[in-house]
Amino acid sequence: MVNVFLLLRRYSVLLLFILLQGLCISLLVRYNKSHQARYMQISYELTGRVNKRYTKATSYFSLGENNRLLAAENNRLRNALANNFTRIDTLGKPVQDTVKLDSVATIRKFLWRGAHVVNNSVSSQTNMITIERGRNQGIQPDMAVMAPGGIVGLVTDVSGNMAVVMSLLHRKSSTSVMLKRGSITGILEWDGKNPMLLQ
Numbered sequence: 001m002v003n004v005f006l007l008l009r010r011y012s013v014l015l016l017f018i019l020l021q022g023l024c025i026s027l028l029v030r031y032n033k034s035h036q037a038r039y040m041q042i043s044y045e046l047t048g049r050v051n052k053r054y055t056k057a058t059s060y061f062s063l064g065e066n067n068r069l070l071a072a073e074n075n076r077l078r079n080a081l082a083n084n085f086t087r088i089d090t091l092g093k094p095v096q097d098t099v100k101l102d103s104v105a106t107i108r109k110f111l112w113r114g115a116h117v118v119n120n121s122v123s124s125q126t127n128m129i130t131i132e133r134g135r136n137q138g139i140q141p142d143m144a145v146m147a148p149g150g151i152v153g154l155v156t157d158v159s160g161n162m163a164v165v166m167s168l169l170h171r172k173s174s175t176s177v178m179l180k181r182g183s184i185t186g187i188l189e190w191d192g193k194n195p196m197l198l199q
Contacts, residue, residue: 041159048130048162051119059116073148113137115145118162122169125192129153129165139163151175169195
């Protein structure tokens with residue numbers, strides 16, 4: 001115990017310097033918006049990289065379940081292809097086309113981008129998800145995040161290669177939804193109690 005006190009006494013000036021330096025940095029980040037934004041970007045990158053390595057190690061054990069979900073998703077998408085269906089119209093009559101514009105031209109409504117989850121929390125009132133896609137891959141705030149099972153959340157913060165997603169299990173999450181039957185619209189929210197039940 002005496003050695004600990006001697007060590008603290010010997011390095012007291014260095015420890016005081018580190019303590020004051022930390023206090024100055026925290027005050028600078030807390031009260032200066034530009035420094036705060038830069039600090040958040042750096043922290044997202046660093047924590048994202050650490051969480052990515054951890055997730056790589058733990059995701060190895062769930063490969064079987066992931067493969068099963070991917071196979072089910074592939075089957076569902078293949079079954080939805082238009083070339084799986086044909087229509088035979090025996091009552092059709094030829095008519096002259098009066099449309100001047102090309103009515104078969106299509107535009108892209110959505111562009112799907114794959115991303116790996118490197119961090120996910122479900123035990124707090126403000127659950128967030130970190131994904132391994134960022135500004136360099138075309139991700140921007142307010143983009144929707146989907147999974148094979150449905151909606152996941154909304155992108156809130158983006159750095160170069162990582163993005164933070166506000167999960168549906170977040171007290172401030174509010175999503176416009178519609179029932180499949182009846183087309184009734186509403187707002188989907190979470191009361192912070194049961195993670196298996198949304199209102």
